[in-house]
Amino acid sequence: MVAIDPTLLTNILLIGLSGTLICLAVHFIPVGGAPAAMAQATGIGTGTVELAAGSGLVGLITASYMYAYEPLASIPLVMAAGAMGSMVMLASTMFAGGLIYAYGVAVPFASAQVKKDPITGDRQDTYISKGTQGQGLPTICFVSGIVGAALGGIGGALIYYVLVGIYGQLISATSAAAVAGVFTLGVFYVNAVVPSYGVGGTIEGVHDPKFKRVVGKDIFTSFFVSILCGLLAVLIAGGISP
Amino acid sequence: MVLDLTMSMAILALMGALATIAGCLEDLESDVGSQSNPNSQVQLAPQMGFLHRIFNKAISGEPISNGMSAVIGGTVTTVLLSQKFYPLTAIVIGAFFGAIILGIFATTSYAGRVASQTRFKQPLYMDIMRYTTPSIIGHNFIMNFCLVAIAYIQFEILGYPFTIPFLALIWGISVGAIGSSVGDVHYGGEREFQNREFGCGLNTALSGRIVRKAESGLRNSIDNVWFCAKFGGPATGIALGLTVFFSSWPTTIFGYTWKAIGVGVLIVVVLIIMNRLIELNVRHAYGPYKEEKNEKEAKA
Numbered sequence: 001m002v003a004i005d006p007t008l009l010t011n012i013l014l015i016g017l018s019g020t021l022i023c024l025a026v027h028f029i030p031v032g033g034a035p036a037a038m039a040q041a042t043g044i045g046t047g048t049v050e051l052a053a054g055s056g057l058v059g060l061i062t063a064s065y066m067y068a069y070e071p072l073a074s075i076p077l078v079m080a081a082g083a084m085g086s087m088v089m090l091a092s093t094m095f096a097g098g099l100i101y102a103y104g105v106a107v108p109f110a111s112a113q114v115k116k117d118p119i120t121g122d123r124q125d126t127y128i129s130k131g132t133q134g135q136g137l138p139t140i141c142f143v144s145g146i147v148g149a150a151l152g153g154i155g156g157a158l159i160y161y162v163l164v165g166i167y168g169q170l171i172s173a174t175s176a177a178a179v180a181g182v183f184t185l186g187v188f189y190v191n192a193v194v195p196s197y198g199v200g201g202t203i204e205g206v207h208d209p210k211f212k213r214v215v216g217k218d219i220f221t222s223f224f225v226s227i228l229c230g231l232l233a234v235l236i237a238g239g240i241s242p
Numbered sequence: 243m244v245l246d247l248t249m250s251m252a253i254l255a256l257m258g259a260l261a262t263i264a265g266c267l268e269d270l271e272s273d274v275g276s277q278s279n280p281n282s283q284v285q286l287a288p289q290m291g292f293l294h295r296i297f298n299k300a301i302s303g304e305p306i307s308n309g310m311s312a313v314i315g316g317t318v319t320t321v322l323l324s325q326k327f328y329p330l331t332a333i334v335i336g337a338f339f340g341a342i343i344l345g346i347f348a349t350t351s352y353a354g355r356v357a358s359q360t361r362f363k364q365p366l367y368m369d370i371m372r373y374t375t376p377s378i379i380g381h382n383f384i385m386n387f388c389l390v391a392i393a394y395i396q397f398e399i400l401g402y403p404f405t406i407p408f409l410a411l412i413w414g415i416s417v418g419a420i421g422s423s424v425g426d427v428h429y430g431g432e433r434e435f436q437n438r439e440f441g442c443g444l445n446t447a448l449s450g451r452i453v454r455k456a457e458s459g460l461r462n463s464i465d466n467v468w469f470c471a472k473f474g475g476p477a478t479g480i481a482l483g484l485t486v487f488f489s490s491w492p493t494t495i496f497g498y499t500w501k502a503i504g505v506g507v508l509i510v511v512v513l514i515i516m517n518r519l520i521e522l523n524v525r526h527a528y529g530p531y532k533e534e535k536n537e538k539e540a541k542a
Contacts, residue, residue, distance in 0.1 A: 033279065034279040034282050035446070036279075036427075037278070037279035037280055037422075037426050037427055037430040037431065038279070038280065038283065038427075038430045038431050038434075038435075038444050038449075039427065039430075039431035039443065039444050040444055040445075040446050044423045045279055045422070045423055045426055045427045045430065045431075046278070046279065046304075046419060046422040046423045046426070047303060047422075049303075050303050050304070050305045050418065050419045050422055050423075051419050051423060053305065053415060053419070054305055054415055054416045054418070054419025054420065055416075055419070057412045057415055057416060058412070058416055058485060058489055060412065061396075061402070061404070061409070061412060061489070062489050062490070062493070064402065064403050064404060065400075065402055065403070065490075065493070066493070066498050067403070068401070068402070068403040069401075069498055070498035077498070077500065077503070080500070080503040081493070081498075081503065083503075084489070084492070084502075084503050084506035084507065085489045085506075087506070087507070087510045088484070088485060088488045088489045088506060088509060088510060089416065089420075089485045089489065091509075091510045091513040091514070092420075092480075092481045092482075092484035092485045092488070092513065093419070093420050093423050093424060093481050093485070094423075094513075094517065095481070095484075095513045095516060095517050096420075096424045096477045096478065096480050096481035096484075097423050097424045097427060097477075097481075098517050098520050098521070099477050099520065100424055100425070100427045100428050100431070100473065100474060100477055101427060101431070101524075102520050102521075102523070102524040103473070104427065104428040104431070104432050104473050104474065104477070105427060105428070105431035105432050105441075105444075106440055106441030106524075106528065107431075107441060107443055107524075107528070108521075108524045108525045108528045108529075108530075109521045109524065109525070120518070120521075122521075122525070123530075125532075126530035126531065126532045126533070127525065127530050127531060128443075128531065129442065129443020129444070129445075129531050130443060130445055130531065131443070131444075131445030131446045131447055131448075132443055132444065132445065132446060135443065136521075136524075137517065137521075138521060139514070139517070139518050139521060142514055142517050142518075143514060146510055146514065173403065174403065174405070177403035177404055178404065178405055178408060181403075181404050181408055182408070185411075185412075
């Protein structure tokens with residue numbers, strides 16, 4: 001009989017919460033999928049999984065570096081470093097993407113989900129070109145994406161922090177970082193795929209009516225899936241030997 | 243901090259430059275091989291009766307295929323480094339291996355995709371395969387080289403906790419995500435539908451009706467990459483360069499403190515403002531597509 005350690009339970013719960021944060025983050029990021037790549041929908045022209053994982057993993061790099069080199073690396077500082085890396089990646093991507101929409105395809109930014117941008121108050125519907133669902137990245141989408149990236153970065157950093165703590169006691173620091181990094185990558189993908197089903201591949205961000213409709217169900221699902229991931233992470237630790 | 247400030251900044255600048263080249267070449271590789279979302283139009287065209295001479299690979303989503311070639315490059319490099327190879331030689335050989343594997347996937351996926359379209363009479367052009375595949379391999383080689391070099395610098399010089407293959411995998415996935423989000427829009431939104439009025443927007447009804455005639459003769463993927471190299475590729479390079487540079491710059495200057503995090507947030511705020519300025523600029527320059535209803539009513 002394996003003794004159930006309260007610390008282990010806390011770790012599993014933290015991984016569950018981190019996964020849920022990543023799932024929530026995906027809802028904030030404005031992804032337009034294939035239509036957006038042809039400037040036929042508002043948002044970034046790629047898939048939810050690609051973008052959430054891409055930005056979250058940059059956050060993972062910055063968080064891991066912070067954890068490795070700050071002797072007093074507290075959880076909040078490591079999580080903030082993860083958030084910063086993710087935000088910088090997504091902001092740079094959205095900014096460069098905006099340049100292409102503005103000067104490569106030559107379309108004004110417009111959201112199809114709201115009549116006026118909630119932040120700037122700019123009229124949106126008249127700027128949507130014929131036969132499309134909006135195009136480009138209006139300010140509300142940009143800001144929503146930044147918030148999403150921050151949440152994703154925080155989630156990824158927290159998983160990494162927890163897992164390095166678990167594996168670091170069993171194997172060398174380099175190996176522990178590698179196993180924790182790969183596992184975090186896995187949890188990222190799992191929690192980016194779950195909301196993809198909910199949002200149907202595309203979402204404009206927090207102002208999209210889809211957000212309110214699906215976020216509850218997705219978070220609920222994601223929490224349980226992430227708890228399962230956490231259980232696996234703890235279980236494989238049992239088989240790790242130096 | 244492992245190095246002094248001047249050396250750290252020099253290393254950071256080198257990484258930024260490598261990332262810019264990697265981002266640019268990644269996007270151009272996806273344009274010459276026609277990958278990711280815009281490829282849906284290339285795939286759809288024969289079904290709409292538009293036969294074409296454009297390469298059609300789409301091995302997988304761009305982040306995954308680039309992650310794959312970069313991680314192969316990183317793994318081979320690590321093996322060679324453990325055999326006491328000179329680092330530059332190891333990175334070049336590693337990058338070459340990754341690119342060759344991607345080239346193999348490119349040929350099989352092109353042949354497979356076109357074979358699946360037999361009933362739409364889309365031919366498999368052997369000349370296209372013969373001279374586009376080396377271009378794909380070449381572009382991917384440069385991208386691999388830059389990414390594995392970044393991973394090498396981060397692991398060996400800066401002392402990141404992750405190993406070279408894992409860092410190469412993460413940067414491969416990130417560059418794919420950026421290329422798919424940025425440069426592909428130039429290929430999908432503009433180049434594939436260039437016969438429409440510039441700035442008219444792309445009606446969904448046009449799906450699959452891609453441009454098949456080039457400036458001279460029939461258009462192929464080499465023509466596409468020539469066009470996308472003017473804007474889509476460099477813009478992707480700027481995005482990855484900014485990402486690599488600005489994700490490390492605050493901690494390099496201000497150390498591992500909350501101040502560095504604050505500076506990072508400030509950079510993001512500046513980017514939000516710059517995006518807003520572009521938004522205002524294009525709204526002013528292009529104007530609305532439709533008149534506002536209130537105005538119409540006022541006129542009536």
